[in-house]
Amino acid sequence: MEGDIFATLAKWAFFFAALSLTMRWLGRSRLRPRPQEQAMMLAYPPSMLALAIVGILFFCGVTVAAMIWPDPQHPVLAVCMLAGFIVLPGALLADYVHARHSVSDQGMEYGRMSGRRGSFRWDEVKRVHYGRASGWFKLALQSGETVRISVYLMGLPAFAECVLRHVPAARIDRDAQALLAQTAQGKPPGLS
Incomplete structure (x- = not known):
């Protein structure tokens, strides 16, 4: 019984350590110096591409393993659920390619x-807001559209x-204004 508790605690400790190291790696990679001609461009760092590819390969591998060694009670359901998880890193890959x-x-x-x-x-x-849970600066436009800018971007x-210089302060939420001022000084919001 006591060995089970230690094994469970060790698994959770490994999970949180791996997650913490990954987030630190992503946070550092978005702050790398860039060539001057890319200073006004926002794009995900290459580490995000690596994370997406590893995620796709992992879930493809797990799905194939589930097909080879199926769950005796729900073989089709297990494979479909695992295959569905491929959508998550796939969306990350699509965002890496297109969200420039x-x-x-x-x-x-x-x-x-x-x-x-x-x-x-x-x-x-019309309005600038920062969503802490999502990690996005949200720009509401007069057309009704919302443009989201991820804090993971370089x-x-x-x-x-640009936002602080060209958008009137009355249109920027107080929290967003403080984070934008901090970001303009090279200290973007932390990754959650």
């Missing part, structure tokens, strides 16, 4: 996970400077 943005003094061009692109001028921004300081 560029900022300028005039406005911002952005990309969505689906591959759809758009643009707006800074005077079209290039956040340039984004923060």
Whole structure:
């Protein structure tokens, strides 16, 4: 009985240590210096691509293993559920490829996970909010659209400077304004 408790605690300790190291790695990789010509571009760091590929390969492997050694009670359900988990790192891969943005003094061009692109001028921004749970800066536009900028992106300081310079302070939530000021100084929000 006591051995079971230690085994469970060791598993959880390993899980949290691995998660902590991964988040630290992602956090550092988004802060790496970039060439000057990429200063106004926001994109995910290559570490995000690596994480997506490892996730896809892992869940593909687990799904194949479930097909080779099926669950005797629910073989089809187990395989379908595991195959469904491939969608999560797949979405991360799609976001890595398509969610590339560029900022300028005039406005911002952005990309969505689906591959759809758009643009707006800074005077079209109706509200700027920061979602702590999601880790996104959310820009509500006058058109009714919302543009989400992940804190995992490289290039956040340039984004923060442009928002603070061109969007009236009355349109930026107090928490978002403080985080944008901190981000403009090269200290983006922590990864949760």
